[in-house]
Amino acid sequence: MHLTSRSLASVLFFLSCWAFSSKTALATEAWTYKTILVGERASGLGGAFAAIADDPSGAWYNPAGLVMGQESYLSGSVNAFQSNTTRFENVFNDLDYQYQSEGLIPSFFGLTQELSPNLKFGFILMVKDYLNQEQNDRLTDLQTDTRRLTEISRQLLRTRNTYITGPALSYQLHPRLTVGLSAFYVSQSEKYEDQQRALYVNQTDASKIDYQITQTYLSRNGWGVLPKFGLLFMPHPRLSLGLTAAKTFNIKGELDAEILQTKVENGALVPPTGNFEDDITTASLKNLNSPILSPWEFSLGTAWFPTEDLTLSGQVDYYLSDADFYYPTQPTLNWSFGMEWSSFKQLPIRWGVFSNTSTTSKVSSAQVNQKENVDPLGVSLGIGWLSPGSSISLSGSYQWGTGLGQILSGSTTTQTVTSQTLTIYLSGSYQL
Numbered sequence: 263m264h265l266t267s268r269s270l271a272s273v274l275f276f277l278s279c280w281a282f283s284s285k286t287a288l289a290t291e292a293w294t295y296k297t298i299l300v301g302e303r304a305s306g307l308g309g310a311f312a313a314i315a316d317d318p319s320g321a322w323y324n325p326a327g328l329v330m331g332q333e334s335y336l337s338g339s340v341n342a343f344q345s346n347t348t349r350f351e352n353v354f355n356d357l358d359y360q361y362q363s364e365g366l367i368p369s370f371f372g373l374t375q376e377l378s379p380n381l382k383f384g385f386i387l388m389v390k391d392y393l394n395q396e397q398n399d400r401l402t403d404l405q406t407d408t409r410r411l412t413e414i415s416r417q418l419l420r421t422r423n424t425y426i427t428g429p430a431l432s433y434q435l436h437p438r439l440t441v442g443l444s445a446f447y448v449s450q451s452e453k454y455e456d457q458q459r460a461l462y463v464n465q466t467d468a469s470k471i472d473y474q475i476t477q478t479y480l481s482r483n484g485w486g487v488l489p490k491f492g493l494l495f496m497p498h499p500r501l502s503l504g505l506t507a508a509k510t511f512n513i514k515g516e517l518d519a520e521i522l523q524t525k526v527e528n529g530a531l532v533p534p535t536g537n538f539e540d541d542i543t544t545a546s547l548k549n550l551n552s553p554i555l556s557p558w559e560f561s562l563g564t565a566w567f568p569t570e571d572l573t574l575s576g577q578v579d580y581y582l583s584d585a586d587f588y589y590p591t592q593p594t595l596n597w598s599f600g601m602e603w604s605s606f607k608q609l610p611i612r613w614g615v616f617s618n619t620s621t622t623s624k625v626s627s628a629q630v631n632q633k634e635n636v637d638p639l640g641v642s643l644g645i646g647w648l649s650p651g652s653s654i655s656l657s658g659s660y661q662w663g664t665g666l667g668q669i670l671s672g673s674t675t676t677q678t679v680t681s682q683t684l685t686i687y688l689s690g691s692y693q694l
Contacts, residue, residue, distance in 0.1 A: 293634065294619065297390070298389060299642065300339065300370040301318075301323070302646070302653070306600070306612030306646075307601070308598040308640065310575040313564050314502070314575060318384055320442075321386045322426070324442065324505075324563070329380065329433060330494065337690070338689065344363075344365065344685040347361070347681070348362075348679065351677055357401075359669065363394050369389045369687065371388070372385065395421075399417075400414070412461045415458070417456075420455070421453050422450070422453075424554075426446045430444035442491070450483070453482075455479055455480075457477050459473065475524045475542075476522070477520075477521070480517070480518070488510045492505065501565070504562070508560075509559065510555070512554055517550040519545075520547075521545040521547075522543075525540075555621075556584055557582045557594075559580070564576050574599075576599045580593070591621040596616065600612065608648045610646045615641050620635045622634065632668045634666065634667030641660055643658060652692045653691050654688075656687070657687045662682045663680070664680050667679040
């Protein structure tokens with residue numbers, strides 16, 4: 263594999279996938295909305311739950327559905343295991359680059375409490391978004407046009423968590439119509455540490471080693487409030503329709519970053535002088551505004567109950583653009599379909615299929631520095647065990663997709679990007 267020094271400089275800096283935007287914000291990839299499916303039943307139905315929403319997770323999917331639940335109870339996901347792999351293919355000839363994240367997530371806790379026959383209270387604490395990467399990559403014996411590149415190494419550690427917590431109320435206006443309102447507090451935190459190094463044999467003295475170093479440290483925190491309004495209408499005892507509207511309102515977002523890099527001029531390393539200020543460029547960013555992703559969100563769902571043993575559900579979710587985010591997001595439409603079959607009363611089985619459309623624009627070969635665009639397709643499967651007063655469920659989802667990206671700064675070259683995410687949930691509920 264042959265690399266020019268200019269191309270190598272771009273790779274080393276932009277493999278980190280961080281960029282300055284017009285609003286001077288840095289962030290990790292948040293290209294899709296359906297990263298985690300929460301809820302004992304909803305996670306098996308592919309998230310198609312807005313027209314059902316009769317357990318504690320209804321506070322998230324449609325607060326109007328809470329009052330339709332028969333009992334007051336607790337529900338929670340003991341742990342969710344998630345593994346994600348994103349691969350950029352043929353970054354340089356046969357060289358691929360891969361990101362991987364995995365870990366255990368205490369993804370959901372919720373409860374409902376009946377206040378009157380027509381009024382129910384709910385409360386949830388959930389993880390909406392999760393990232394945990396720890397990489398130690400090393401490439402050796404690489405060839406360039408004008409010198410021998412002996413090694414590229416990279417140590418990367420980054421985490422991201424988005425927490426949603428808050429109450430919900432559901433009220434039955436009519437035997438066929440309920441309304442609901444949730445009021446969530448949103449908290450998001452990110453940490454990022456990236457150290458990259460390239461070693462070269464000196465062109466004039468083979469006994470010497472030239473080097474290039476890039477180090478990035480970043481900390482980001484954001485807070486907001488997310489009200490969600492919901493309606494649930496049952497025109498027929500075996501048919502229900504659900505509608506929700508929601509938007510996150512940013513309270514505060516702060517970002518601090520430190521960037522240190524070996525000087526590069528005209529695509530070539532500057533010979534070291536031994537003086538730090540002459541050899542290294544640094545940048546320090548403090549208290550930058552960094553808002554949480556906050557588009558208007560609308561969901562429309564339907565559920566059909568043809569028999570006591572079978573439930574079919576479908577849902578579409580529409581997100582408007584968000585011009586205030588660190589990159590301008592595009593309007594996004596997602597869909598999901600689910601089925602629950604409980605012919606064996608103690609052993610309900612759930613299936614689902616769903617889309618997870620990217621918020622980024624389609625990648626063009628005529629532009630540079632574009633975000634990757636991948637639209638994963640997901641499937642889900644779950645099985646439950648019901649007993650008097652309690653239940654337990656095991657479910658999982660798998661998402662995969664292929665698209666295009668640009669990992670190199672200032673280059674119109676595009677790479678094929680593949681993404682795979684596996685999530686496994688263990689959930690349970692208990693009647694109060």
